[in-house]
Amino acid sequence: MASDNGVDSDCMTITRFLIDQQRSCPGATGSLTLLLNQLMTAVKAIASAVKRAGIANLYGIAGSQNTTGDEQKKLDVLANDLFINMLSTCGQACMLISEENEDPVIVPEENRGKYIVTFDPLDGSSNIDCLVSIGSIWGIYEKKTPGPPTKEDVLRPGTEMVSAGYALYGSGTMVVMSTGCGLHGFTLDPNIGDFVLTHRDMFIKNRGKIYSTNEGYEKYWDQKVTNYVHSIKYPEDEKKSPYGARYIGSMVADVHRTFLYGGIFLYPANTKSPNGKLRLLYESNPMAFMMEQAGGRATDGEKRVMEIEPKGIHERCPVFMGSTYDVDDCMKFLTA
Known part of the structure; x- marks a missing residue:
């Protein structure tokens, strides 16, 4: 229900949505919810940086190339640092695979969890300077083997993924995500500073134009x-x-x-x-x-x-x- 100031007093935030899904999933521990919540913090920080890029002098090339040969923009580097810092300190991830890093980022043992996160921290970064929509993409696997994480732990087909999502930074900021129970979209509400469910059960047409x-x-x-x-x-x-x-x-x-x-x-x-x-x-x-x-x-x-x-x-x-x-x-x- 929306109040007089336009704020929905019963909005379905992304955290509330994930907790509801967790309750309906036997054996769920809440660790994936914690990981995704920390990931959303990184997304919100990147969205803020994208909006302020011109003012904060974040446009332009950082002066280096990433591991795949693409020129790194300043926002590329910032987005990558945000993903790594947020995910490596939340206690739920053990290894991170980024487009910007040649080798896997191994989470320190004291902060290590059971998930492996693969991500492109800023997709479409060649469009940054001309204000075209850009985004972030991620996929999440659960580590299956004992011992310290290695590359082999993530060299698995996508059928073994437990969750995936992307963030779109455009006229607004939107996260589209799945934990294996359909696809759902959440839009960042600046009034409350959180993502709110706006696209439940997204389903693509059988044919488009x-x-x-x-x-x-x-x-x-x-x-x-x-x-x-x-x-x-x-x-x-x-x-x-x-x-x-x-x-x-x-x-x-x-x-x-x-x-x-x-x-x-x-x-x-x-x-x-x-x-x-x-x-x-x-x-x-x-x-x-x-x-x-x-x-x-x-x-x-x-x-x-x-x-x-x-x-x-x-x-x-x-x-x-x-x-x-x-x-x-x-x-x-x-x-x-």
């Missing part, structure tokens, strides 16, 4: 990918309308729109990037986990993204994800 890809790389695509994109731009059936093209260049923003409106997001392999560009552990797998929770589909062009057995923590893979019928149509071309 939008495709999202960087067509600037068409020159390097496999002909099968070119043929598929041509088929939705120039449908043979005159009664069918061409698909609209939308591409932001931030995976979080492009996939978020795909969740809401349906369609397909694709980042195929090409002759310049034969293994694709998106990283499996902290981009493709978390998004694939959420896409399937929303009733969609995610493939690398041959098999389900979440069934890929990773061989390295910064491994890349092609991605085709979105509405089930759209991905099915795409696969007909890729496997022809």
Whole structure:
């Protein structure tokens, strides 16, 4: 119920939502809830930094490259530090895998928990300086083996993930997240400084009218990918309308729109990037986990993204994800 000042006196905050889910899950200890709450603190701090970037001189390049060869922006470094500091001190994580760090970050033994968190602290950072929507992506695994954490503990398929989510920093700040019980969206309410449930049980349409890809790389695509994109731009059936093209260049923003409106997001392999560009552990797998929770589909062009057995923590893979019928149509071309 909203009061006279516009504040809902019975709002479903993200903490309250997670506690309700915890109660309905036999054997739950609350440790994942604690981890996610600390992660939300990092997200709120990043959202604040993004809004103040111009004033606080946080635009521009930090002067170095990350482990995958991308130039680090100042906000990249800040976001990465926030994720690491928040997650390594909450007592629930044992190892962190970041796009910005070549090696795993091992949590000190006195603060060590049972979860492994993989994350891209600031997705789409090439768009920072021009105020385009950017985001954060994360995936969470539970450590299965005794002893100190090692790389092998996280080199597992996405089917073993226990939770995944992303934060979108745009006109507002939104978190979309799943703990394996559907996909739900929470919007940051500046009145109370917390995330409030605004999109319960997000479900993607079976078919959309939008495709999202960087067509600037068409020159390097496999002909099968070119043929598929041509088929939705120039449908043979005159009664069918061409698909609209939308591409932001931030995976979080492009996939978020795909969740809401349906369609397909694709980042195929090409002759310049034969293994694709998106990283499996902290981009493709978390998004694939959420896409399937929303009733969609995610493939690398041959098999389900979440069934890929990773061989390295910064491994890349092609991605085709979105509405089930759209991905099915795409696969007909890729496997022809």
